Each structure stands twice: as structure tokens, then as C-alpha cells.
Amino acid sequence: MPFDKKAFVECEILYLYCRKADVKLTVETCTSSSPSHKKEFTVRITDDADPLFLYSLAIGEEDFQSLKNQQGLLVDFSAFPQKFINLLEQCILEQGKQVPRFLIQLVTSSPALDCMPACLNVVETNPFKHLTHLSLKLLAGSDSDIKKYLAICIKNLKMENSILEDKLHRTEEGLLKRLTITQQALAEKSKELDKLQNEWTSQATSLTNKYSKEITAEKEEVLKIQAQYQLQHEQQKKEMEATCNKKVCHLETRVSELETVNKDLAERRYKSESSIRELKSKLAGLEEEYQRAKQEVLSLQGENSTLDTECHEKKKLLNQLRTRVAVLEQEVKDKEQLILSCEIQTYLFQKKLEESLEMKQRQIGKLDTTVKSISEELLKAHEIIKKLQGEMKKLMEKMKLKNAVTMQQEKILGEKEQSLQKERMEFHNVKQALQQKEGEVLKLQEQLDTSVQKLEENKQLLKTNENVISWLNKQLNENKMPFTHGASGHGDMMRAGSATNSAVLQNGLVSMCALQD
Template identity: 50%
Template sequence: MEELFSKVLQVNVRCRDCEERKANIRVTIELQLTTSPVHKRDLLVKLTDDLDPYFLFNLSISEEDFQSLKVQQGLLIDFASFPQKFIDLLNLCCSEQQSDNPRFLLHLSCHSPVLEGPANFSVVETNAFKHLNHLSLQLAHGSDKEVKDYLAVCLSSLKAAKQALEMKLKKTEEDLSRQLSYAQQTLSEKTKELDKLRSEWTNQTSCLSRRHSEELQSEREKAVELQSRLQQQTEQLRQELDSAHKKSSQQLHSKLTELEASCRELTEKKYKNESAIRDLKIKLVGAEEECQRLKQQVLSLRRENSTLDTEVHEKERLVSQLQMRVAVLEQEIKDKDQLMHRTKEVLEATQQQKESMEDNAESKEHQIRKLEATVKSLSEELIKANGIIKKLQGEVRGLVGKIKVKNTVTVSQEKVLQDTSEKLQNVEKDLQSAQQQLVSKDEQVSKLKEQLEATVQKLNESREVLKTNENVISWLNKQLNDKQLSRKPQSPESLENPSVLSTSTGLRAQFYPHTGKPAVSPVAAADVTPADQRALQTANQQIGDRAGLDSKYFERRDDSIPIYGLSSNQLRREFPQLTKPSVASAYFSA
């Protein structure tokens, strides 16, 4: 007995004098082989209901019965392929039963009011025109013996399933009990390990916090000592400066002419010191913000101690980071000791500056009277200079940004420099506001004039360099064209013509884009005659015609590109007529 198909399908059941209803019926198809007296194959079709054990309809189809069925219903297949085709039809009905308008339906009709006696089981395809009956089988109702056999088979299968489930249940109980005991054992071990790790972590954190607090206390004590020492030193310096001021006030009348020159230098130094002090104040604010951020990090680390149960591995990494920070702090302490020695030297320099500024105080009083007359004349010039000053202030801001990057090392000097800034402010308060404004404006005007002259000079130099570069570009264009034509044999005329240059070796040049008007340098223009210029133009046209280039590529353009990287010896060798000693420039390397 070989089971080919067994599924629960939705069947439309129709009895006489009853309404049509839908029922879930299990359709089973089996293939039975018999060997006595001859080999035969019978196809068994069985309809059962899982909810009603007394519902049973059978049909046995032999090869002889199939021939008559084939003739009656016009089938086109043989008995060997009939089971598979029948199963395909049932699968189509199974796939269509969930849709609202199924295409393939199963019908079970009986002529009696109750499902007893013979019943007709058919597979019907519905369309918009009619119902097509693909297959119709006449099933017989199961007899008492067949129902009993069916019930016995169901009971035996249930008993076998029950025994299998009991065996499976016992096996799963054993496995679960064994896993439970193992899990309890591992849980106890893990709890012990967790307690041990907790105790070790608490010890390590307490040790680190205690060590950190001790180091912070020592650093604070050192800072207090340094502050007291600096106060004592500043007091001594103040007394010395007072005595020096009294002595210098007696010698001011004799040094009037010398102080006029030194006054300008001191004001420049004063502005530089003011800018440095502002930078240091900004750095002090950044350092305070960094300190606050570090405090917040310490608080967050303390909060994270409560989550050590689940983050043991992460805290080990944090311990290593704290050790690195301790090493960095030790290194910073060493750096601070070195910086203290440097700050002492800076203090001595500031003391000298303070003495010179006090000497200049009285001389500036005499200058005020003279400068009052010149203020009116300078006011108009200052209005014009203010526009230029704004532009220069933008440049100064850029330079200040660069200076900030370079002066990051001096962050540790914030306390000492703050004391020096207070001293400088006290000295500046002694000077009158009118003196500062007049002197600063005078210095700004002089600086602006010097900067204007310097920029004009640099602009002229850059123009000359650009002119020379334009000439080099024109000759290099010719040289590149000759390099393309170097594969062809050159005539003696082209070798004698100075406008055509032989480039047997390749030249390496680097191009930098710039905008400017092309012009010929005065040195080169002095040596080139009109005849030479005409010869150069004709040579360029000939080269362009040979290389297939248009004449527009040999014209001078405003967007020409200067070329660097050619040595002076090579230029003299390649361009004997136009290489002259170039003018030195501050923007281009020789």
C-alpha cells in the first residue's frame, strides 16, 4: 500500500432536498499492488472526516475499470499517469479554496437526504459561461466492516502517536532536567566570579580615587607656594621700580632727544604685548573650559561605577586610560617646572620694559603740546587711514590665528602672565588717554605709509616677475611644438633660426595658474629688434602649420600660466637671446 495524496480539502456537499453546504473532508489516494493470482494495480480513493469517524466513502479503480471510465468521460490519459493528473487537479482546488471566486471546485452529491449510499465526487472548473466537469467518480459508502477497519487503523495510529509523544516527552524531561542542573551549577560559579570581580573592582577604584585625590592636593599645595613666591617677587620688583623711577625722573630732561626715538619702539612693543596678553586671556578661558570639562568627566566616571556589574570589561579599559592620564599629569608637572624658569626670564624682560616706559612718560607730556597742533591736520588723513586699517586688521586676525596655534605651549604660564598683565595695566593707567590716542594714531599713520610703500614695491616686483614668466611661457610653447616635431629631420635653416629651439631632452615644468596681463620684460624687450620679432612670428606660424595647430594657440593671452622649475643655466642654454639677469623678488624663488 503506497499513499500518494492525503490532504484536507473544502468540498461542496449536496444532498437531496437539502441546501448545499461546505465541509472540510480529507481526500486520500493510495496505490495498492496485488500479486495473487496475477500482478495488479488498484487505485483507492477514500473520503474521510477528521471530526466524524463514521464518515467514510471508498472507491477502488482497477485498470479494467479505468478503461470504461476513460470511455465514458472522454479522458485522454492512460492508467499510469491518471493518479498524478488527479492529484494535480486536487492541488489546484486546494490553492483556489482561499480565494473569493475559486476557479476549481470539488462537489460531493448524494441522492438520499443523508450522506448514505453511493455518492458522486467530481472536480468542476467554473468560468463565466458554464461549469466544466473534469472528472466524476462514483464513491460507495463504507460498510460496517470497512468503518470498523478504518476506526481500528485510526486507533492504532493514535496509540502509536501517543507512545511516540510519551517517549519524546520523557526524553525532553531528562534533557531539560540535565540542562537545568548544569545551568544552576554554572550560575553558582558565575555568581562567585562576579562577587570576586566586584570586590577587586571596588578595591582598584578606591585605590585610584585615593591616589588621584592625593596628587590633586599636592598640585594645589605647589600652586599656592608658587603664588606666594611670585607675590613676594612682584613686591620686591615694585619697590625696586619705584626707586628706579625716582632716579630716572631726574635724568629725563637730558635724555629728551633719545627718548623720542625710543618712544616709537616702545609703543610698538606695547601693542605687541597687548595682543599677546589678549591671546593669553583667550587661552586662559579655553583652559578653564577644559578644566570644567575634565571635572564633568570625573563626575561621569563616578556615575559609571554603579554599572560595573554589567560593564566589567569596559571598566578595565577605563582603568588603563586613567593610568595614561596620570602619566600625562606627571609629564605636565615636569613641563610646568621648566616653564617656571622661563617665566622668570620673561619677568626680568617686562621689568626692563616697565622702566623704559616710565622714563618716556614725562617726555610724552611735552610731545602732547606739539601734537595738539598736528591733530587737526592728521584727522583727515586718519579718516582715510581707517579704511586701510580695517583691511590690515583682517590680515592681523589671520596672523593672530596662526600665532595662537604656535603659542599653545605657553598655556601653563597663565598665572604668571596674568600677574604681569596686571602690572602692565597699572603702568598704562599712569599714562593719559590723550597721549595714547595721539601716539597710536601717529604710529598707525607711519606704519600705514611704510606698508603702502612696501606693498607698492612688492607689487612692482611681482609684475616684473610675471612679465618674465610670460616670456618664458611663450618660449616654452615653442619648445613643446619643436619637441613634437623633433621626430622629423630638421633642416639647417631651422637650426640657424634663433626663433626655433631644439629640445632634445624633455623639460619638466610646474604650472601655477594666475591672472595678469602678458607683457615683455624691459630687459628682454631691449634686445629684441623688430626684425627678430617678425622672424619669431613667422617661425611660430610655420611650426603651427606643421603641427596642425591654429594660430590662436601662439597668441598672447590674459590667462597665461607662469612656469617654475627651470634652472637659469638651462634657460641660458635653451634661450640665448632672451635670458637676462632677473630681478630679485620676495615672492618667487631665484
């Protein structure tokens, strides 16, 4: 049968007896060679470790319809293989976890896994229930099926073996070719190396011959240069001594001048410190006065606030009494109007109301007494209002006096603050001047230190120069000594003298460079 689609899946399968195993699951879709050309979907489970382990299932379109109705599948036959492969891939992704969500179970009826049918279940696990998404009944492979499967496996292995043998032959041929090429290249390189060695020996001999002549010529020139440098060195020594003496005299005069300046600055510093102390004492006294004045102002402000509160309360009382007086006056007016209306009524209805006249007169008498009492209360209220107005005038006068006193005190405080600010400014200016002078003193001290250091360095330089000169003289005397001996060891002495002369010249040049620096 020709294969349309094939998928190999290596996965772990849980058997019924809780045994895990790595097996190969093959999914194929193929068309049969029969005249109807029906499509079939085959599932095969094999194990590479056990070649007799074989389970397979072939599902046609009619079989799939019954499977779909039994298990309630929502997929058509054409889409079923891909969906089944997706489920298997999901199981493979989950197999590395401790608690996998998707599992593949192969349920067999006996632990020996003999020719009985088995169920392949794709199970989704959750804490509540294990849901089987798909269950396929696989038949165990018969002898003929196993033989066919083994024949296919042997065929595949032979194919792989032949491919590997071809690759081996190709690699061996390539390696042999590379070996021959490298051997040839090695022989060529060895020949080139022999040539280079011969050339190098010839060049070395020619160079030694050439440079021996040049060395003898240079030795003679070095002796001439040595004599010239000795003369130059003596002249420079004399010049340096003269210049160093002049510098020392100049620096001594400068040190004496700086000492006098330092004394003057120290005196100035003491004077400025004494003036600062006086200013500090004045400032402390002024600050004490300022604090006292501040406390007085605060106490006066407190009294002023209490007086304001009292005045406000008195005003409230006055307003209350005024309202009460207005109410009483209104009542009196109302009662007078009532009395007038009563009198008019009595005059009009005198004849009719002669019997009730006595009663009315009594009422009038009562009303007169109430009017008298109200008028007395009104007089008392007027007197209280007058007293309160007098007290208010007195309070206002006191307030004006206190305000004038506070204004004067504030003016005095302002003047004191201005004077304090002026004194602070003066103190700040004096401080700045002192800091500047201290900076000048520090700079002068630094200059003094640097000049002293330079003096010491110059003295050390003079000492080192004298030591170098004496050492050079000794070296020259030692070099002159060999020339007094006989001519028998003339060549050896010349070489030793040239070597020592070159060393002396180098040391002399180093010392000269140091002197110039």
C-alpha cells in the first residue's frame, strides 16, 4: 500500500500495571490498492528494545464513523490524523513534569503482553477526574505481522548500513588525499629550510667580518670623544658651582625678607584677632538686648490680644442691650397704641359700656403700673448703656496708648536690628579680610617651604655632582694606569680600556643629564 503521511512519535506509555516504557508510535494515512481506493488510518506501537513487541490498528472511514458515534468525537476523518498527532505531541511535552496533565496509557489484559487486544487511551488528568479524550483498541501483532515488521526493520537497517559504508569510503579516500598533499608540502618546506639555514650561516660570517672592522674604528673615535667630554665637564662644573653659589645667596636674602614679612603678618593677625574678640563681645551684648526687646514685644502683643478679646466681648454685650432696649421701646409703643384705642372705644361706647367701665379702669391702672415699671427699666438700661460707653472710651484710649507704645518699641527694635546688621556686616568684612590675610600667610609659608626644599635639593645636587666628578676622576686615573705597562699585553688592555671607557662615558652622560634637569 502506498503511504500518504507518516509520523513517528517516541513517547512514554503507562501500562495497566503501572510500568513506564519508551516506545515508538507510528501514525500513517494510506490509500488501499483496491478498486475503491479507500483511505485508511493506521496506528502502530513498537519497541526498539523488544522487536517482538507490536500493536497495530487500521481504521477506515466506516470504522471511524462508529468510533465517532461511540466516543462523541467532533472531528471528521480527514482532520482526525492531525488532531491525534497534536494530542500525542501534547503528551510528549507533559511527560517531563512530575504531575503531567496529558498521559498515554496502553491498557492490556495480562502482564505478559501476549496476543490479547490492548486499549490505547489519551487521558487528561485533573484533581477531580481523569478524562479520556480518545480510546483506540489495538490488536497484538500476529506471527506474520511481526515477520513483516522485522523484515522492514532489517531492510531499513541494511539501507542505513550501506549509506554509512559509502560515507566511510568517501572519508577514507579524502583523508588519504589530504595525507599525500601534506607529505609533499612537508618535503618542500624541509628543502626551503635547508636553503635558509645555509644562507643564514653565510650572512652571519660576512656580518661578523664587517662589524669587527667598524668596532675598531668606533673605539678610536670613543677615545677622542672621551677627552673632549672631560674638558667640557670641567668647564660645566665650574659654571654650575658659580651659578649655585649665586642662587644660594639670593635664596638666603629672600628667606630673610620672608621672615620679616611673616613677623609683620603675625602682628597683624594678633591685632585682628583682638579686634574680632571685642566685636564678638559687643555682638553678644547687642544680641542679649535684642532678645529682651523681643520678649517685651511678645508680652505686649499678648496683652494687646487679651484687650482685643475683652473689647470684643463688651461690644457684644452692648449690642445685646441695645437690641433689648429697642424691643422694650417697641412694646411700650404697642401698649400706648392699645391704650389710645381703648380710650377711643370708651369714649364712643361710654353709654353702652358704663357697667364695664370700672373693670376697664382697673385694667388701665394695671397697665399704668406696667408702663411705669417698663419706663424705670428703660431708664436703668440707658444708664447701663452710658456706663458701658464710658468704659468703651476708656478702653479705646488705653488701646491707643498701648499701640503708640508698641509702635515706639517696634521702631527701637528696627533701629537696633539695623545697627546689629551693620555690625554683622562689619564683622563679616573683618572675617573676610582675616581669611584673605591667612591665605596670604599660607601662600608665603608655602613659598618659604618650596624655597627651602629647593635649597636642600640644590645642596644635594651639588653633593651628588661632586661625588660623580670625584668618581669620574678616579675612573680616568684607573684607565690611564694600564697604558704605562709594556706593549706585550697591548691588545687585551685596549679591549678592557675601551669597555671601561664606554661605561665611564655612559655614567658621565647620565650625571650630566641629571645636572641639566
